[in-house]
Amino acid sequence: MTRRLIAREAAENGAFDDATVAHRACERAYHQLARWLGATGCRTLFARALAQTRGDHIALVEMRLGTSEETALTRVREAVDSYGAPAVARALGALLVEIVALLGRLIGEDMAARLVEEGIHNNARTDASPT
Amino acid sequence: MGNNDSGPIRSLATGVPGFDAILGGGLPEFSFNLIAGPPGAGKTTLAQQIIFANATAKRPALYFTVLGEPTLKMIRYQRQYSFFDAAMVGSAVHYTNLSEEALEQNLTLVLERMIAEVERARPRIVVVDSFRTMSGSGTELGSPGAITIDHFVQRLALHLTTWEVTSFLLGEYADQEQRSPVFTVADGVFWLSQVTDRNSVVRKLQVIKTRGRAPMPGLHTFRITDDGLQIFPRIPEQQMQRRPQAAHRLRTGVPGLDELLGGGVPAGDAVLLAGPAGSGKTTFATQFAAEGLKMGEAVVIVVFEEYPEEYLERAEERIPEVDEMLGEGRLEIIYLRPLDLSVDETLAEILQAVDQRGATRVVIDSLSGFEVALAPAFREDFRESLYRLVGALTATGVTVFMTSETTGGYPDMRFTTDKVSFITDVIIVQRLVEFEGALHKVMSVVKMRGSDHSHDFRLYEITAKGAVIGGTLRDYRGIITGVPELVLRPARPDHVGLTVSEAAVLDMLVRLGGASRDLLATRISAVPNELNQVLERLVGLGYITLAEESGSVYRAVARLGG
Numbered sequence: 001m002t003r004r005l006i007a008r009e010a011a012e013n014g015a016f017d018d019a020t021v022a023h024r025a026c027e028r029a030y031h032q033l034a035r036w037l038g039a040t041g042c043r044t045l046f047a048r049a050l051a052q053t054r055g056d057h058i059a060l061v062e063m064r065l066g067t068s069e070e071t072a073l074t075r076v077r078e079a080v081d082s083y084g085a086p087a088v089a090r091a092l093g094a095l096l097v098e099i100v101a102l103l104g105r106l107i108g109e110d111m112a113a114r115l116v117e118e119g120i121h122n123n124a125r126t127d128a129s130p131t
Numbered sequence: 132m133g134n135n136d137s138g139p140i141r142s143l144a145t146g147v148p149g150f151d152a153i154l155g156g157g158l159p160e161f162s163f164n165l166i167a168g169p170p171g172a173g174k175t176t177l178a179q180q181i182i183f184a185n186a187t188a189k190r191p192a193l194y195f196t197v198l199g200e201p202t203l204k205m206i207r208y209q210r211q212y213s214f215f216d217a218a219m220v221g222s223a224v225h226y227t228n229l230s231e232e233a234l235e236q237n238l239t240l241v242l243e244r245m246i247a248e249v250e251r252a253r254p255r256i257v258v259v260d261s262f263r264t265m266s267g268s269g270t271e272l273g274s275p276g277a278i279t280i281d282h283f284v285q286r287l288a289l290h291l292t293t294w295e296v297t298s299f300l301l302g303e304y305a306d307q308e309q310r311s312p313v314f315t316v317a318d319g320v321f322w323l324s325q326v327t328d329r330n331s332v333v334r335k336l337q338v339i340k341t342r343g344r345a346p347m348p349g350l351h352t353f354r355i356t357d358d359g360l361q362i363f364p365r366i367p368e369q370q371m372q373r374r375p376q377a378a379h380r381l382r383t384g385v386p387g388l389d390e391l392l393g394g395g396v397p398a399g400d401a402v403l404l405a406g407p408a409g410s411g412k413t414t415f416a417t418q419f420a421a422e423g424l425k426m427g428e429a430v431v432i433v434v435f436e437e438y439p440e441e442y443l444e445r446a447e448e449r450i451p452e453v454d455e456m457l458g459e460g461r462l463e464i465i466y467l468r469p470l471d472l473s474v475d476e477t478l479a480e481i482l483q484a485v486d487q488r489g490a491t492r493v494v495i496d497s498l499s500g501f502e503v504a505l506a507p508a509f510r511e512d513f514r515e516s517l518y519r520l521v522g523a524l525t526a527t528g529v530t531v532f533m534t535s536e537t538t539g540g541y542p543d544m545r546f547t548t549d550k551v552s553f554i555t556d557v558i559i560v561q562r563l564v565e566f567e568g569a570l571h572k573v574m575s576v577v578k579m580r581g582s583d584h585s586h587d588f589r590l591y592e593i594t595a596k597g598a599v600i601g602g603t604l605r606d607y608r609g610i611i612t613g614v615p616e617l618v619l620r621p622a623r624p625d626h627v628g629l630t631v632s633e634a635a636v637l638d639m640l641v642r643l644g645g646a647s648r649d650l651l652a653t654r655i656s657a658v659p660n661e662l663n664q665v666l667e668r669l670v671g672l673g674y675i676t677l678a679e680e681s682g683s684v685y686r687a688v689a690r691l692g693g
Contacts, residue, residue, distance in 0.1 A: 037202045038228030045203070069231060107206045114221040 001113050002096045005029060018089035019080050023073065026092050029099065029116055030072035036115055039069045046072055049098040057091035059083040140343050143297055146184020146214070147177065149362030149479070153336070153351055155344040158319065161295050162342065163288040165262075165313055167304040168323030173334060173355050174301045175205060176212065177323070178258045180359040181299070183214045186223040190255035193248055194226045197233045197241075199261030199301075202226055213358045225252060238283045245287065249294055256297050259287075262313075263302030281312045288316050309339070318342040323353075331471035331506040336362055352473035363475035366523045381492070381530055384422025385415055387600025388559075391576050391585035396557060398491075400580070401521045401531045403498075406561025410572055411593040412534040413442075414449065415559075416494045418597050419532045420462070421450040429461040429488040431529075433481055435500025439464040442496075449597045463488055471506040474516035478523055485529055493524055497534040521554045537561075556580040561591075565614050566607060567654045573610060574600070602642035606635075617655075628672070636665050637674050640687040647682055 002025075009025045016024075034042040043065055054060045059079045066074050073092075080088045103112035142157030151157045158164070158181075166174045182192035196202045206226070209215050220226070227248055232240045249257060278286070284300075291298040300313065314320055320339040325332055334353050338346035353362040380395030389395045396402055396419075406412050420430045434442050442464060446453045456462045463484045467477055481493060495501065502513050509516055524531050533555070558578040563570050572591050576584045588610045590601035607615035617635070626634045632655075639654055640646060646654070652662055666685060669675045675685050 034228070036226045036228060038196070038230035040230060041201050041203050041228065103203075106203055108210060108217065110217045111206060111210065111220060114217065118221045 001117060002093060002100060005096060005116070006093060017080075017085045019076070019085035019092070022089045022092035022096075023076050026096060027072050029096060032118060033099075033103075033115060034069070042072075045099060045102060046095075049095055049102055052102070053091070053095050053098045057087075057094055059087045059091035060095065143185060145181050147180050147360050147362060149351070149353070149364050150336075150360070152364045153338055153347045153362060154319075154341055155346050158297060159341065159343045161292050161297055162318035163291060163316065164297075164299045164319035164321065165317040166299055166301050166321050166323065169325070170303060172323035172325055173353070173360055174323055175200065175260055176209065176355060177321075177360050178260060178299050178301055179209050179212070180214050182224055182256050182258060183216055183219060185256055185297075186219060187255070188222045191223045191225055191252055192256040192258065193252050193254040194224065195245060195248075195257070195259045196226060196228050196230070197259065197261055198230055199263075202228050205260075211357070225254075238278050238280065242278070242283055242286060246290055249291065249296065253294070254296055256299070257291055258299045258301065260301040261303065262300035263304065284313050284316050314339075319344075326508060328507040331508075333471060333473060333506045333508050352475050354476060363473060363479045365475050366478060366519055382422050382426070383415075384418035384420075384425070385591075385598045385600060387589070387591075388415075388598075391587070391589065391600065392557065392579065393582050393584050396530060396532075397582060398530055399525055399528050400556035401525050401533065401554060402557040402559065403533050403535060403555040404559045404561065405535045405537050406574070407537050407563055410561040410563060411591070411598050412536070412561065413445070413496055414593050414598045416496045416532055416534050417446045417450065420492060420494045421446070421453065421456075423492040424452070424456040424461055427461075428492055429463075429490040430492045430494065431463050431465065431481060431484045431488060431490045432494040432496065433465045433467065433477075433501075434496050435467055435504045436497060439466045449595070461488065463490070467501075467504055472501075472504045473506065473509055474520055477501070477504075478520050481520075481524065482527065485524075485527060491529055493529045493531045495531065495533040497536060499536040518554050562610070562613065564610055566617065569653045573604065606638060626674075629669075629674075630665075632661070633665050633669055633674075636662070637669060637687060640675055640685055645678075645680075645684045645686040647684055651685065 005025045005028070006022055009021045009028065030042055030046065033045065037045065047065055050060060050063065050065065059082075062075050062079050062082065064074045066072050076088065076092075079091075083091075100112050100116055103115065106112075107115075141160045142151075142154075143160050144157050145151055145154070166177055168174055178194075182194060186192035196205065206220075210217060225248075227244075229241055229244055232244055245257075245259075288298075300317070302313070304311070309320075317340075319341040322337045322339050323334070324337075325334045334355065335350040336353050337350050340346075347364055349365045351362050351365050353360050355361075379398050380389075380392075381398055382389055382395050383392065402419075404412050404415055416432075420432055423430045432442070443453060443457070453462065457464075465480055465484055467480065484490065485493060498517065502510055505513065505516070521531060521533075537560070556579070557576070559574060560577050561572060561574045564573050565571070572593070573588050574591050575586070575588045588604045588607075590604060592599050592601060604610055604615065606618055608618055609615045626637060629637065635655055636651060639651060643650070643654075648662065648666065651666075652659060655662075666675070666677075670677055670685075673688060675687050678684050678686060
């Protein structure tokens with residue numbers, strides 16, 4: 001499912017590098033989940049996933065959660081500059097996987113997939129915007 | 132899903148067992164409803180149950196979560212219920228979180244967001260959970276175009292009805308807050324409550340109002356199980372009119388008992404069999420049930436004091452056909468023992484079984500167990516509860532056979548279920564009495580409404596094949612004291628030449644039909660040697676014979692009177 005999310009972004013934003021595509025997928029998932037869970041609930045979920053994934057992906061260490069309702073992650077550009085686009089793309093892909101897994105553990109994999117994938121098929125209320 | 136159409140207002144089936152009956156046929160479509168009650172009362176579960184029963188992809192349900200239970204947690208817990216269909220989420224059921232808007236205390240923003248979502252999704256049902264968290268934020272101040280909570284509710288209600296939405300606001304309210312404007316605006320108000328008494332929790336639902344419907348009045352108990360809410364409508368007394376019965380009697384299956392009852396139990400009557408522990412009440416009840424099954428009837432047995440398997444095992448010892456009858460679907464055993472039952476819940480279970488099986492006999496074994504199984508709050512009203520239970524059952528035309536344990540010393544023996552006699556048509560009382568050096572089982576028919584019956588005290592025995600009614604105790608007095616005395620009458624003319632002891636032994640044999648030496652010894656408390664002499668003399672005189680039939684049995688010889 002995470003691959004489908006990223007593939008969708010790649011199809012829509014083919015001109016961008018892999019890191020930007022992965023970042024857009026994260027932002028879209030964030031906005032989709034925020035509709036269901038609320039911005040606070042969604043930020044909490046992202047925070048836990050970020051903490052879980054940082055150990056394996058150094059590119060995530062400098063990234064921070066957005067302070068506004070509109071942005072999931074900040075300092076992505078800086079991470080690309082420091083570690084390169086491929087490493088950031090892998091890190092953000094892993095972050096997405098962790099978010100879906102975490103959600104799956106809480107409400108069941110089928111429900112998690114449903115909540116996240118609804119964003120693939122439906123137009124999100126607010127489109128993801130790159131940093 | 133609309134049904135029970137009446138005029139322009141159609142009804143929406145709630146999908147909550149018992150709720151439609153209370154609402155008078157379902158929820159008025161496009162109504163604006165308030166589900167109120169304290170935390171943990173079941174408001175969210177009730178709303179979820181309704182949306183999953185009604186939402187479709189074409190006409191979905193919109194579930195707005197505000198500042199109450201976080202959506203993530205709500206979904207996590209709600210999906211444990213059987214009604215929660217994960218496949219409907221995202222297509223037929225949509226969750227939308229409004230916590231950010233609500234946190235800003237900007238009711239205009241909340242309303243705009245709701246309206247936008249409603250216009251986008253065109254839902255059939257909208258739920259706002261928890262509405263109270265918004266109304267608790269008070270009046271919106273400061274911002275241009277600010278609206279008060281009253282205006283917010285009025286606009287929301289108008290908008291949702293215009294968009295042909297049936298809606299539910301969920302909120303935590305105290306009793307004294309029922310004057311809130313929300314209660315005025317709402318078309319329907321459903322109040323959930325729970326009462327904790329010792330270790331039991333009793334949940335109740337009250338329909339405070341429903342516009343365009345005549346709801347069932349009163350407090351209705353409900354239970355939350357893995358299937359969600361199940362509501363047990365309180366049976367009003369006007370629904371308990373007894374159905375006219377065909378004037379026939381049901382055989383009890385206890386040899387000798389039907390004669391005492393003037394030919395059996397009148398169909399549709401309520402029978403109470405009361406007796407002390409160990410008197411064989413369950414045996415009588417089982418025989419009554421088995422007799423119905425043998426006659427081709429269907430039977431429901433309600434047990435409170437032992438598991439159905441144990442009950443069946445014991446029943447099979449005396450009635451081997453029970454297992455076969457169970458297989459035929461003519462017998463249902465209901466086991467109720469949660470210790471927080473309500474009468475309406477019990478009644479609902481029994482009526483459902485009666486309806487499904489087409490039962491004509493219901494055995495409740497026992498009332499004492501039933502009383503213990505009730506939540507403490509209902510035990511206080513046990514008499515009224517029983518009245519409603521028995522009334523509702525006999526109103527369906529079934530014949531009810533109940534057992535009850537008696538307590539207390541003789542002669543002031545009381546039914547443990549105090550003052551239950553008024554609800555019954557037939558009362559049979561069992562006693563254990565001591566005479567001739569042993570405890571004997573004695574029964575009598577105390578009451579039969581509108582019918583003649585025997586007034587004798589009769590001995591009975593619990594044999595391997597069940598209960599059997601025996602002879603009378605006419606030679607005894609003081610039976611109700613529990614320690615009757617044998618009245619030694621002078622030898623009658625047909626006992627010419629017999630001593631008092633010989634005449635007593637002969638009378639006993641006449642009454643029993645036949646008896647071993649040991650049985651006679653216990654019955655008349657005779658010294659063995661003396662009894663041997665008496666028996667030898669009676670045999671010698673031709674009053675009795677000694678036969679070998681599975682042991683030595685003495686029998687009285689039939690003699691012409693005079």
